[in-house]
Amino acid sequence: MKFWLVALGLPLLGWCVLLGLRLLVYLGADSAAKGWDQAREAELSRLMRRGRRSQQVLAVSLRTALGAAGEGCGLLNGNSALRARLSWQERSARHSRLVVDEALSLERRLIDPLAAVLGDLAVVLAKLPADRPLALLLETSNSIEEQRLVEAWAEAWRLSGIRQTTTRLEGSGPAVIDNWLDRRIEDQALLLVVAYQFAPEQVDGSAEAVVGLLFGNRLTQSTIMPMxxxxxxxxxxxxxxxxxxxxxxxxxxxxxxxxxxxxxxxxxxxxxxxxxxxxxxxxxxxxxxxxxxxxxxxxxxxxxxxxxxxxxxxxxxxxxxxxxxxxxxxxxxxxxxxxxxxxxxxxxxxx
Structure with missing residues (x-):
């Protein structure tokens, strides 16, 4: 009896110990894998929520060759404004130009539509406190001297009556929106984008346009109803x-x-x-x-x-x-x- 207990019992006991140890290792690995899966799912969920962020469009204003009264319907209907005409360089080319008084100086031709766009946005900004932070992205395509552009912008801003103080942003295009959604989605600041092309160097096939957009953060802006x-x-x-x-x-x-x-x-x-x-x-x-x-x-x-x-x-x-x-x-x-x-x-x- 002692012989069989030793001959069979000890190996059986050893196998039970090994099986228990293997089970413990499996349960530990399974628990770790589930923990990694949960962490991965949480990270993916966080990244998805981050990717699906959006900006409020609070106001837009644009001026093109279609004129202020016909911008929306004209663009929707596909009414072409491209014409063969003299450019600002006095050369004939097929392009579209802003509707302005061509008897005015070159700077004044820019100031008027620029002030009109800023004035449209000022109506919406007037609903907010004067101390509301405002980040400004200004993009330009033109061939005018820098100093003349600075003076034109200053005059257009003065005429608009916008009360908020701005902080200039670096960058260009939709990449600015992408970066803003990543880093500044909880800011109190609004994002003001003003972009224009005026008197371009390459005229043929070009368009003169001034566009302004005002964006707000969904988490911090509730005064203005987004469009x-x-x-x-x-x-x-x-x-x-x-x-x-x-x-x-x-x-x-x-x-x-x-x-x-x-x-x-x-x-x-x-x-x-x-x-x-x-x-x-x-x-x-x-x-x-x-x-x-x-x-x-x-x-x-x-x-x-x-x-x-x-x-x-x-x-x-x-x-x-x-x-x-x-x-x-x-x-x-x-x-x-x-x-x-x-x-x-x-x-x-x-x-």
Missing amino acids: AYLHRPEAAENAVEECMSKALHQALDWVPLAACEVSSVWAAGSDATGHSLMTQAFDKAGLPVSASAGLHDLDAVLGHAGCASPWLAIAAASESIRDGGGAQFICSGGSSTGAWSWCSVVMPADR
Whole structure:
């Protein structure tokens, strides 16, 4: 009996100990794996919430060759403003120009539409305290001397009557919105964007335009009712179909929004090759647009507006929503280093 207890009992006891140790190792590894999975899910959820941040569009104003009274309907209807006419350089070229009194000096031709845009935004800013922080992004495409531009801007700002003090921002294009959503989403400051192209060096196929937009943070701004929401823009780094398609789908996913729910698409700031690539991507993604319906090509209507192109598209899409339109998709040529184009979605405020 003792022999069998030793011969069988001890090995059995040893196997039980080994099995117990293996079970403990398995339970520990399983617990660690579940902990990593939970941590990963929490991190993915955090990154998704961060990616799906959006900016309030509080006000927009734009001036183009269509004139102040016909901006919204003119851009929606595709009324072309491109004409063969004398440029500011006194050379004949096909382009569009701001509706101004051409008897005025070059600076005055810029001051008037610039002051008008700032004045429109001042009406909304008047609803906020004078000490409300205001971050200013000013982008320009022109061939005028810097000192003359500084004087024109100072005069236009004085005429607008905006009371808030501004802090200048560095950067360009939708990359500024992308960075703002990452770093300043809890700021009390509003973001004021003013972009214009005036008297460009390359006139043929160009557009003179002045556009202003006022953005607010959803977490800190509740005084003004937003007219729309601009969701995080997504960059297509190269002029490659794969990059374009990836950026398009990611921009829709940031909302989230199905392609079939898009009401209109706005394209701006691309050359002929880029425009062809964009339309191919739209078609493959299933966006319900075509060259004859739902697709608004601002370059074909106005010409290339330089650094103002992406902001012009955002402003036009926001005005379309204000007039009762649905979700608007925007694809604009990159105006910042490292991005070939940007895709973004503007949604109605009640969504």
